[in-house]
Amino acid sequence: MSSIMVINAKGGSGKTTISTNLAAYYATKDFNVTLVDLDPQASSLNWLTSRPITKPKIKGLSSLPSQKVSTNKNDITIFDVPAAIYGARLETYIKKARKIIIPVLPSPIDMSAARDFLKSIRKLGSVVRNRTDICLVANRCRANTNIFEELDDYLVKEKGIRYVTAFRDNTNYINSAKKGIGIFEMGQSMTAQDREEWKPLISWLNSKKK
Numbered sequence: 001m002s003s004i005m006v007i008n009a010k011g012g013s014g015k016t017t018i019s020t021n022l023a024a025y026y027a028t029k030d031f032n033v034t035l036v037d038l039d040p041q042a043s044s045l046n047w048l049t050s051r052p053i054t055k056p057k058i059k060g061l062s063s064l065p066s067q068k069v070s071t072n073k074n075d076i077t078i079f080d081v082p083a084a085i086y087g088a089r090l091e092t093y094i095k096k097a098r099k100i101i102i103p104v105l106p107s108p109i110d111m112s113a114a115r116d117f118l119k120s121i122r123k124l125g126s127v128v129r130n131r132t133d134i135c136l137v138a139n140r141c142r143a144n145t146n147i148f149e150e151l152d153d154y155l156v157k158e159k160g161i162r163y164v165t166a167f168r169d170n171t172n173y174i175n176s177a178k179k180g181i182g183i184f185e186m187g188q189s190m191t192a193q194d195r196e197e198w199k200p201l202i203s204w205l206n207s208k209k210k
Contacts, residue, residue, distance in 0.1 A: 003077045005097035010113035011083035013103045014139040016043040017173050019080035024182025027056035031076045034059045039082035050180030091124050099205055100132050103139040106151040135204055138166035165200040
């Protein structure tokens with residue numbers, strides 16, 4: 001596992017939050033992390049500018065690497081991809097990834113957009129089947145709400161793509177984003193639940209494609 005792409009054609013799904021927290025996590029595990037921010041808003045790169053010099057270093061890029069993504073087991077490349085990516089451009093991006101995370105928010109609009117996006121992904125069947133492993137993540141969720149239960153039910157039933165975990169909506173992500181750190185770099189007691197929610201995704205990322 002050397003390259004991870006966080007992607008969804010729908011804007012505002014929390015791609016940057018997941019990308020930056022993954023970058024911080026792997027940096028704390030002594031990986032050489034490159035965070036590629038392809039979004040014109042450059043939110044991931046802005047997060048990097050706030051990162052304390054005392055924290056493990058993360059390299060930032062604003063465009064696709066010209067060379068092939070490193071396959072060195074100690075190198076991790078994370079791609080934060082902008083919204084509204086389809087067709088040939090989508091295929092070009094996906095070819096860079098070994099693991100793809102698709103976050104979906106608990107709203108009817110986001111679920112509808114996810115269905116359309118997954119249809120476009122499946123049209124690239126040969127690319128996906130031969131090169132990548134894809135998972136779904138429910139993001140910014142509030143437990144025991146009807147809309148989360150609806151999202152949870154939808155993601156469970158989405159055929160052929162694994163639904164890995166759900167992240168709660170809480171201020172830890174807001175506070176860590178302001179400081180240029182990840183939740184794994186915050187106090188364990190205040191982030192205990194968040195860390196538990198991340199465990200299934202980390203396990204999936206570290207597993208080999210079946």
